[in-house]
Amino acid sequence: MDWFSYLVAGVMVYVAVVVFVLGMAYRFYQWAKVPKTSVRLAVFPKPANRAAKWFVAVKNALIFPQVIEVDPKMWLFSMLFHLGLLGAFVGHLRLLHEFTPLVGALGSEGMERLSFWGGSTMGIVLSVAVVYLLVRRMKSPYKDVSVPEDYILLLLILAVVTMGNHLRFFGDVPTADYRAYLQSLLAFKPAFPAALAASSIKSALVLHVFLANLLLIYFPFGKLVHVVGTFATNLVRSD
Amino acid sequence: MDEKLRGKLVDVLGKRLNRQLLYYLDICARCSICKDACHQYTTTKDVQYLPAHRAELLRRVYKTYFGWASKLVPALYEGKQIDDDFLDELYKATYSCTGCRRCMVYCPYGIDTTQILAVAKEILLAAGKGPELLAMLADVAIEKGENIDLFKEAIIATLQETEKELQEKVGDPKASIPIDKEGADILYVALAGTHTIIPAAIVFHLAGVDWTLSMFEAANYGYFLGDVAKAKAIAQRIVDEAKRLHVKGVVLAECGHAYRVMKVLQEVWAQEKYPFEVSSILQVVARYVEEGRIKVDPSRIQGSVTYHDPCQIGRNGGIFEEPRNVLRHICSDFREMTPNRERNWCCGGGGGLVAQPDLEEFRMRTGERKAHQIRQTEAEIVVSPCENCRLQIEGLNERYGLGVRVSSLMDVLVQALGPVVTPVSDLVPVEVG
Numbered sequence: 001m002d003w004f005s006y007l008v009a010g011v012m013v014y015v016a017v018v019v020f021v022l023g024m025a026y027r028f029y030q031w032a033k034v035p036k037t038s039v040r041l042a043v044f045p046k047p048a049n050r051a052a053k054w055f056v057a058v059k060n061a062l063i064f065p066q067v068i069e070v071d072p073k074m075w076l077f078s079m080l081f082h083l084g085l086l087g088a089f090v091g092h093l094r095l096l097h098e099f100t101p102l103v104g105a106l107g108s109e110g111m112e113r114l115s116f117w118g119g120s121t122m123g124i125v126l127s128v129a130v131v132y133l134l135v136r137r138m139k140s141p142y143k144d145v146s147v148p149e150d151y152i153l154l155l156l157i158l159a160v161v162t163m164g165n166h167l168r169f170f171g172d173v174p175t176a177d178y179r180a181y182l183q184s185l186l187a188f189k190p191a192f193p194a195a196l197a198a199s200s201i202k203s204a205l206v207l208h209v210f211l212a213n214l215l216l217i218y219f220p221f222g223k224l225v226h227v228v229g230t231f232a233t234n235l236v237r238s239d
Numbered sequence: 240m241d242e243k244l245r246g247k248l249v250d251v252l253g254k255r256l257n258r259q260l261l262y263y264l265d266i267c268a269r270c271s272i273c274k275d276a277c278h279q280y281t282t283t284k285d286v287q288y289l290p291a292h293r294a295e296l297l298r299r300v301y302k303t304y305f306g307w308a309s310k311l312v313p314a315l316y317e318g319k320q321i322d323d324d325f326l327d328e329l330y331k332a333t334y335s336c337t338g339c340r341r342c343m344v345y346c347p348y349g350i351d352t353t354q355i356l357a358v359a360k361e362i363l364l365a366a367g368k369g370p371e372l373l374a375m376l377a378d379v380a381i382e383k384g385e386n387i388d389l390f391k392e393a394i395i396a397t398l399q400e401t402e403k404e405l406q407e408k409v410g411d412p413k414a415s416i417p418i419d420k421e422g423a424d425i426l427y428v429a430l431a432g433t434h435t436i437i438p439a440a441i442v443f444h445l446a447g448v449d450w451t452l453s454m455f456e457a458a459n460y461g462y463f464l465g466d467v468a469k470a471k472a473i474a475q476r477i478v479d480e481a482k483r484l485h486v487k488g489v490v491l492a493e494c495g496h497a498y499r500v501m502k503v504l505q506e507v508w509a510q511e512k513y514p515f516e517v518s519s520i521l522q523v524v525a526r527y528v529e530e531g532r533i534k535v536d537p538s539r540i541q542g543s544v545t546y547h548d549p550c551q552i553g554r555n556g557g558i559f560e561e562p563r564n565v566l567r568h569i570c571s572d573f574r575e576m577t578p579n580r581e582r583n584w585c586c587g588g589g590g591g592l593v594a595q596p597d598l599e600e601f602r603m604r605t606g607e608r609k610a611h612q613i614r615q616t617e618a619e620i621v622v623s624p625c626e627n628c629r630l631q632i633e634g635l636n637e638r639y640g641l642g643v644r645v646s647s648l649m650d651v652l653v654q655a656l657g658p659v660v661t662p663v664s665d666l667v668p669v670e671v672g
Contacts, residue, residue, distance in 0.1 A: 030261065030306075037257040038507045041351050043343055043581055044557035064347035069582075070275035078270070078347075144286040145269045145295055147317040221308035222315070229266035230348045236259050237349030 001191050005202070009181070009209045010190030016213035023220025024228075031232075042239045057234035077132045084126035085157075088164070091119050095175070095182045115175065116168075123165040130158045149222050156215055163208035171201045240322050244366065248321050249304050251365045252297075255358045256305070263350045264301050267291060273352070276345035278585050278608040279335065288605075290342035293332040294355040297362075300325070326366055333359040333465075334370055335601065337592055339550035339585035360465025369464055373591050376460035377469045384476035387454055394418065394454055401433045405440045414444045419484070420451035426486040427520070428453040428477055428497070430626055435492040438649035442524055445656065446532040450490075453480055457497035458626075463591025467508060474505040481515050488516040490523050493624035493647050495551030495589065502556060519552065521624055524652060525561035528568050535569045535655040542644075543572040544651070545618035547609070547632065548583040549625030562624055562648050569655035574616045584608045586623070588631025603638045606631060610639040624648045 001010065047053040059065070067075040093099075094115065103111045134154045137146050167173075173196050180193045196202060218224070256264075273290035274280045280289045287293070296319075302309040303318035319325055338353045363369055383390055395418065402416045416436065417423065427443070427450055429435040436452065443450045455476045461469030481489050491498050502517045527533045544566055552558045559580045566573050576583065587606030592598045609632065613621055621636075621643050623629050632645045 027265075031258055031265075034256060034258050034261060037259055037354075040503055040507075041259060041354065043340060043349075043554050045559065045581065046557070060347070060349065066345050067272050067347055070345055071272050074270065074272060141274060141280075141284070141286045141289055141292075142269075142271050145271050145289060145292045147269070147295075147299075147315065149315045150269055152315070221306075223266060223268050226266035226268050226348060229262050233259070233262045233266065233348045233350060236262070236351075237343065 001197065005192060005197075005206050006190060008206050008213070009192075010185070012213045013185055013190070013209065014188075016216040020216045020219055023217075024225075027220050027225055040239050041236050043237060047238050053235065053238045056238055057231060060234045060237070061230040074136070077129050077136075080125050081129035081133060084122050084129055087118065087122035088126060088161075091115070091122060095178045096186070098179070112175070119168055123161060123168060126161045127158070127165065130154055130161060134158065153215075153218070153222065153224065156211060156218075160208060160211040160215060163204055163211060166204050167201055167208060171199070171204075173199050173201060173205075245321050248362050248365055249300075251362050252301065252358060253305070255361060256301075259351070260354060260358065263294070263348075263355055264298050266348055267294065267298065267350055268348075269295065270347070273342035273346055273350075276342045278339075278341070278587055279337075279605045282605045282607045287328070287332050288335065290346075290352045293336060293359075294350070294352050296325070296329050296332055297355050297359050321362075326363060326368055329359050330363055330368055332356075333363065334590075334595075335592070335598065337550070337585050337587065337589035339589055340555055341550070341582070341585060344554065344581055357465055361467075364464070364466055369466070370591075370595060372595060373460050373464040374466070374469075376594065377464050377466065377473060380456070380458075380460060380473045380476075381469060384455065384472065387476075391419075391454065397433075398452070401436055401440075404433070405437055405444070408437065409441055409444055411444070414440070416440050417451045418454065421484050422486075423449050423451040423484060424487045425450040425523075426453050426477075426481045426484060426489045426515075427451070427492070428455065428457045428489060428501075429492045430458060430494055431456045435494075435626075435647070435649065438647070438653045439492065439520060441653050441656065442527065442533060442649070446527045451484060451486065453477060453489075455480065457491050457494045457501075459497055459500050460591065460594065462496055462500050462504075463594070470500065471505065471508040474500050475509060477501065478505065478509065478513065481513075486515055488518060489513075491517070491519050493520060493626065493649060495549035495556070495625035495627060498558075499551040499556050519556070519558055519561075519624070521552070521558055521561045521565070521648060524649070525565050528565050528652075534657060535652070536657045537569050537571055537655060539655050539657070540570040540620075540651055542570075542619035543574055543617070544570045544620045544622055545574045545576055545613065545616040546579075547576065547586060547613075547621055547623035547628055548580055549623055549628045550583070550585050550589055552624055553583060554581045562622070565648060565652060566622060569652060570620075572618075574618050576612045576616055584612055586628045586631040586635070588627045588634075593627045593630050599634075602631060603634055606635045607639070610635045610641060613641055613643060614639070618643065620644045620646055620651070622646050622648050622651055 047056045106114060136142055137150055177193045177196045181196060184191045269291055271289060271291050277288060277290050299317050299319040300321055302316040303313045303320060309316055333356045336356055340351060340353055343349055343351045398416050398418060405416060406412050406414045425448060427439055429452065459470055459473045461473045477489060489501065491501055498519045506513060528535060546563060546566060586609045587602050592602050621632055623632060624647060629645050629647060635641065636643055636645060
């Protein structure tokens with residue numbers, strides 16, 4: 001691993017994970033240290049019991065069905081965007097550890113096919129969704145409500161996804177090599193396997209990792225905390 | 240603006256940052272889905288009325304003064320300093336909101352914009368920039384609470400007239416409007432004027448209820464003003480009266496915000512547990528009708544009827560079915576508005592807007608949604624159990640030529656009570672078939 005790759009795809013990854021974990025812990029602490037208002041902020045009708053309250057909150061946080069009524073297009077793209085992110089995240093887990101039961105069911109060739117089609121679909125869906133969100137935000141009234149953070153995050157995600165797509169569509173590196181790289185990270189001995197280090201997409205990978213690091217580092221400090229906060233506020237809605 | 244005042248205003252914000260508010264300020268993604276939920280934005284297309292934008296004003300200040308990451312790079316969030324221009328912008332965004340909380344229903348996170356605006360109001364008040372008319376009305380109410388003995392004679396004198404009217408209506412010279420009666424089951428809190436006293440008195444008389452009338456009005460201008468101390472003092476007058484008289488329950492007249500204040504807010508503000516139940520007259524009469532304690536004659540209400548859910552009664556107070564049940568008992572043609580219940584459009588008059596003459600044109604313009612909704616039902620009578628809503632819908636009726644009659648629930652109910660009672664509505668004359 002050359003020194004630049006080592007810095008970005010090695011050291012910086014650890015820094016990003018640490019900042020993310022500590023930052024989120026700090027955010028939770030900030031939320032937890034101030035008391036809740038005792039005023040009941042619910043909108044009626046309220047769920048009948050505790051279980052129903054949690055069910056409704058989780059449903060609203062994950063699907064927000066009421067949005068379909070007022071802005072179906074935004075709902076659709078928001079769903080595609082978030083599902084794309086989730087799909088991409090889950091797909092990357094395969095690089096940490098192969099989904100062995102799936103390989104058992106599909107065979108190793110079938111698994112590669114699933115990975116290719118799944119990953120490609122997620123990559124394209126995500127790109128389209130991010131572009132939609134970006135274009136939407138450039139128009140009034142969304143433009144007037146937006147702040148630089150909103151654009152920067154969308155552009156950052158778009159860049160991460162674009163580099164990811166580049167690796168998938170133009171890369172010639174087998175899954176096993178990516179897995180070897182991630183295993184080396186887990187072992188605290190970051191290194192690229194020879195084939196990856198010599199590959200033409202090495203710099204694209206380093207850039208992909210760099211941008212993802214930035215996203216992770218920024219995560220606790222801006223609006224991305226809605227990913228966890230939404231469960232809390234959706235519970236408040238039935239308080 | 241001098242640094243001392245600015246520091247004081249930042250302090251007001253800092254002291255108010257409870258957990259829910261932090262969530263709201265931290266997580267909004269500015270997706271602006273709320274724009275389609277707000278009757279003011281959809282009718283004006285003016286971004287200063289877009290709920291997320293109203294909240295964003297305060298968020299930009301929050302980002303400037305709180306949270307070390309955002310203090311580091313406030314430009315990322317368009318962080319703002321508190322200054323006079325900011326306060327003017329904040330005033331417009333804050334005191335124009337009716338507080339209907341419809342945006343909260345549609346927000347994917349359920350952000351309660353009114354909670355953010357409540358802090359904005361406190362900042363404006365601390366800067367001496369609150370609406371003077373609302374403050375004056377609140378002060379008058381508080382003064383009445385402090386000097387009730389001076390007012391008592393006059394109240395009793397007025398009530399004698401009202402009592403005579405009641406006796407004529409029910410044809411019983413013994414019918415009374417008790418006041419200051421210890422140990423009564425119900426303390427009924429009416430609105431200013433007699434139009435919410437007589438219908439309730441008729442129902443209580445016919446149902447044989449042991450009740451007493453509060454010497455105070457239900458309305459709470461301190462709440463609209465956003466001054467918690469004043470709002471609390473105004474509501475506390477009623478709590479103290481109820482405790483002094485040892486009543487079992489406090490029943491509020493048809494008034495949206497008064498119900499929410501007494502039912503949801505005052506107990507928390509005052510940090511005490513009421514030794515009595517709080518209910519709306521809607522719940523009480525619904526029970527009487529269901530139990531047959533008062534006999535209704537549906538043939539007396541001619542014409543189609545629709546029901547407007549006041550935001551503070553329905554979405555924010557939880558009363559949806561009781562008034563509908565009453566209406567189904569007393570009229571043959573009941574029609575729902577679309578959407579209704581927690582999704583109902585605000586009439587445009589809430590949040591104290593009806594009490595502010597300079598907002599009248601704005602109210603009428605932004606009530607266009609409600610007017611459209613009413614027209615679509617093709618109903619002849621619009622019933623709404625909130626004085627603010629009724630005044631606003633009256634205005635819309637004229638402005639948009641809806642040709643409807645607007646009534647409180649109690650007024651239509653009283654008309655359905657049969658030949659014993661002659662119509663009493665002095666707010667709006669309703670024809671009797």
